[in-house]
Amino acid sequence: MQDRYDVVVVGAGPGGSSTARSAAEHGAEVLLLEKRSEIGAPKRCGEGLSVRALAELGIEAHPRWCVNEIWGAKIVAPNGKSLEVRYPEQVGWVIERKMFDKHLAVMAARAGAEVRTRCEVVDVLRRDGGVRGVVVESGGERFEVEADVVVAADGVESKVARWAGINALHRLEDVDSAYQYEMVVELDNSDMLELYFGNSVAPRGYVWVFPKGRDVANVGIGIGGNVAKDTAKAYLDRWISSNPRYRRGSVVEVNAGAVPVGAPLERLVGNGIMLVGDAAHQVNAIHGGGVFEATFAGRIAGRVAAEAVERGDTSEAFLSRYAEEWRSLRGEALNRIYRLRRAIERLSDDDLNFLADVLEAEDVVAFANGERLGKLAKILMRKPHLIMAAKELM
Amino acid sequence: MPRRVDRNACLSCGGCAGVCPSLAIRLEYGYRLVVDPERCTDCGLCTVFCPAGAIREA
Numbered sequence: 547m548q549d550r551y552d553v554v555v556v557g558a559g560p561g562g563s564s565t566a567r568s569a570a571e572h573g574a575e576v577l578l579l580e581k582r583s584e585i586g587a588p589k590r591c592g593e594g595l596s597v598r599a600l601a602e603l604g605i606e607a608h609p610r611w612c613v614n615e616i617w618g619a620k621i622v623a624p625n626g627k628s629l630e631v632r633y634p635e636q637v638g639w640v641i642e643r644k645m646f647d648k649h650l651a652v653m654a655a656r657a658g659a660e661v662r663t664r665c666e667v668v669d670v671l672r673r674d675g676g677v678r679g680v681v682v683e684s685g686g687e688r689f690e691v692e693a694d695v696v697v698a699a700d701g702v703e704s705k706v707a708r709w710a711g712i713n714a715l716h717r718l719e720d721v722d723s724a725y726q727y728e729m730v731v732e733l734d735n736s737d738m739l740e741l742y743f744g745n746s747v748a749p750r751g752y753v754w755v756f757p758k759g760r761d762v763a764n765v766g767i768g769i770g771g772n773v774a775k776d777t778a779k780a781y782l783d784r785w786i787s788s789n790p791r792y793r794r795g796s797v798v799e800v801n802a803g804a805v806p807v808g809a810p811l812e813r814l815v816g817n818g819i820m821l822v823g824d825a826a827h828q829v830n831a832i833h834g835g836g837v838f839e840a841t842f843a844g845r846i847a848g849r850v851a852a853e854a855v856e857r858g859d860t861s862e863a864f865l866s867r868y869a870e871e872w873r874s875l876r877g878e879a880l881n882r883i884y885r886l887r888r889a890i891e892r893l894s895d896d897d898l899n900f901l902a903d904v905l906e907a908e909d910v911v912a913f914a915n916g917e918r919l920g921k922l923a924k925i926l927m928r929k930p931h932l933i934m935a936a937k938e939l940m
Numbered sequence: 941m942p943r944r945v946d947r948n949a950c951l952s953c954g955g956c957a958g959v960c961p962s963l964a965i966r967l968e969y970g971y972r973l974v975v976d977p978e979r980c981t982d983c984g985l986c987t988v989f990c991p992a993g994a995i996r997e998a
Binding site for chain 1 (some may be wrong): 953954956958966968969985988990992993
């Protein structure tokens with residue numbers, strides 16, 4: 547490890563690795579730091595990724611981490627009514643996050659970035675309204691690494707940005723608490739995602755069953771910790787014990803996590819610093835997915851970082867090119883999806899059952915992508931007590 | 941008094957560090973959760989957030 551780089555990326559999740567790869571491909575000298583000893587582990591994820599997302603990212607599906615094909619979805623309302631959709635072609639993958647994350651880090655290394663694990667960033671070196679490097683702890687030693695640009699891709703913990711003076715705190719009402727098991731369990735459909743809704747099942751969230759094979763599934767829950775009466779673990783365990791099939795299932799892995807479900811941050815850059823992924827609150831606030839958003843944002847951030855270094859201008863003004871480009875491509879969609887989340891959290895179980903009666907599963911899938919929200923608003927307007935919820939969508 | 945971490949329940953997800961307004965929580969090398977008693981204001985947001993119920997009042 548050198549004592550200075552053009553770009554130092556903190557955190558080797560999908561956002562960090564994507565940024566590091568992109569910056570290296572555009573000619574920058576890059577260091578990618580991961581505090582854990584293994585990239586991708588422990589995962590904090592439901593592991594679903596759409597075929598469309600992978601294509602958009604230009605990443606080729608690889609059997610090492612694309613473990614199961616998804617062709618449709620089943621959505622279950624609080625009263626047990628289920629909506630199902632099966633598409634004429636494969637629409638998604640359930641992936642092995644550990645392998646996927648490592649794959650992205652390998653790609654970054656191949657592009658020329660230097661990757662280091664078990665290197666924890668414990669502070670930033672400050673300069674006027676921004677940063678000029680990081681303080682690293684590794685193997686019991688503490689040392690400084692200078693950089694023209696520091697990229698905060700340190701996930702939901704997002705401490706780097708906050709040390710740099712950017713308000714990236716995750717407000718409790720905008721974070722979901724998640725808990726997840728990998729289970730060996732008898733499945734009806736190994737090519738369908740299953741989602742279970744209801745305020746007693748998962749307040750402000752849902753239980754998911756994402757099959758990873760014929761009889762293995764990622765079974766998890768996301769809830770609003772501040773609106774729930776109990777922990778995510780307690781809600782998930784209750785759901786499992788009320789389903790005989792799952793109650794009998796074996797557990798081969800357990801993870802917890804935090805899912806940002808707020809609006810993306812307004813401020814994504816400062817002097818010498820850029821925020822990417824969960825650290826920038828770049829997440830789909832409805833389904834909680836962040837892999838696509840982080841990887842997508844990272845590609846732009848890495849390119850702009852390399853250009854800034856090349857020009858010798860790593861000011862907030864120059865780095866704002868990343869924020870502007872990202873906002874025009876994804877910002878508006880994510881803000882729309884955030885408003886949908888605000889609308890949905892106003893709904894009671896009766897309201898959700900009503901929606902299950904008038905909607906098709908395809909509608910729900912479209913809503914999760916921020917589409918057809920006008921249709922949803924019109925339906926909500928039919929019920930006087932849901933007019934406030936409908937207004938969130940306008 | 942700072943919050944107390946139940947190491948039997950904590951799965952090292954680090955979400956508590958993200959919601960901590962005082963930057964008082966560190967996940968050493970991604971594994972060991974440490975609450976800085978100097979910074980912790982005992983606001984309790986980490987306890988409300990924790991998916992595993994692993995952070996309690998001292």
